[in-house]
Amino acid sequence: MAEKKATEKKATAAKKTTAAKATTTKRATCKKAVEVAVSAENAGFRAGDVYQALAAAGKAMSVAEIAKAAKIATEEVYLGTGWLLKEGKVKNEDNLVTLA
Template identity: 60%
Template sequence: MAEKKVAATKAATEKKTTVKRACATKKTIAKKTAVVINAENVGFRAGDVYQALAAAGKSLSVAEIAKVANISTEEVLLGIGWLFKEGKVKEQEDKIVLA
């Protein structure tokens, strides 16, 4: 009787170990995207930022603009710089809004 109990306990322990190994989380490696900095690319990113702000109709943070425009935060910053220089956007409560 004791042998059956030990065998059952051992089998349960092995099963738990297998489940833990199967459920281990995968580590994801963040890919760095290379941002091409030239007048054409920066102009397109400025257009993406402008369209995102116009569609939202309110002030957005850099992260929100990146999500709406589906571009990286670095590209958002490039576009914002272009639009700031042209006077198309302004800062309002740590967010960006159309001027």
Template identity: 60%
Template sequence: MTEKKTTKKATATAKVAEPKKATVKKPAAKKVAEVVVNAENIGFKAGDVYQALAAAEKALTVKEIAKAAKISEEETLLGLGWLFKEGKLVSAEDKITLA
């Protein structure tokens, strides 16, 4: 008997690499807390600022006050304005302390 020689043709289908689309990451949008500007809210923020300064018993920067009072820097500035107007604060260089 004769053996048949079978040959397999390589039918490789080359996968054509599709160009990847460049993905542009958008920066995460910062949530901007809207600060309510009215006498009641500013009075509460002034209380938060006063308590933070009283607890620290030393001069603090605006950032440090905001962190200690757990409020935003904008809210801290509102409270500081109230307290400065009442004469309860003293500013030395870039730090603020109770009068």
């Protein structure tokens, strides 16, 4: 009987140790916040970057593709796309941005 209790205690202790290790090794990952200077000048520059990327590709592109081609952050792509949408230079086509 004493052996059974000792074995149960060891098994319970092992489970607790394993559970503790599993919870302590997890790390939270979060995206870095990108700061975008919202000014008329910066929006105009980003609009130029977006327009040039679309013109060079010659096809509709996603926001991520535009960001990669123009070497700017996705937030900056949104800023430039908003400017171009207001001017009527781009349009949305099947959730892709294309020149109008």
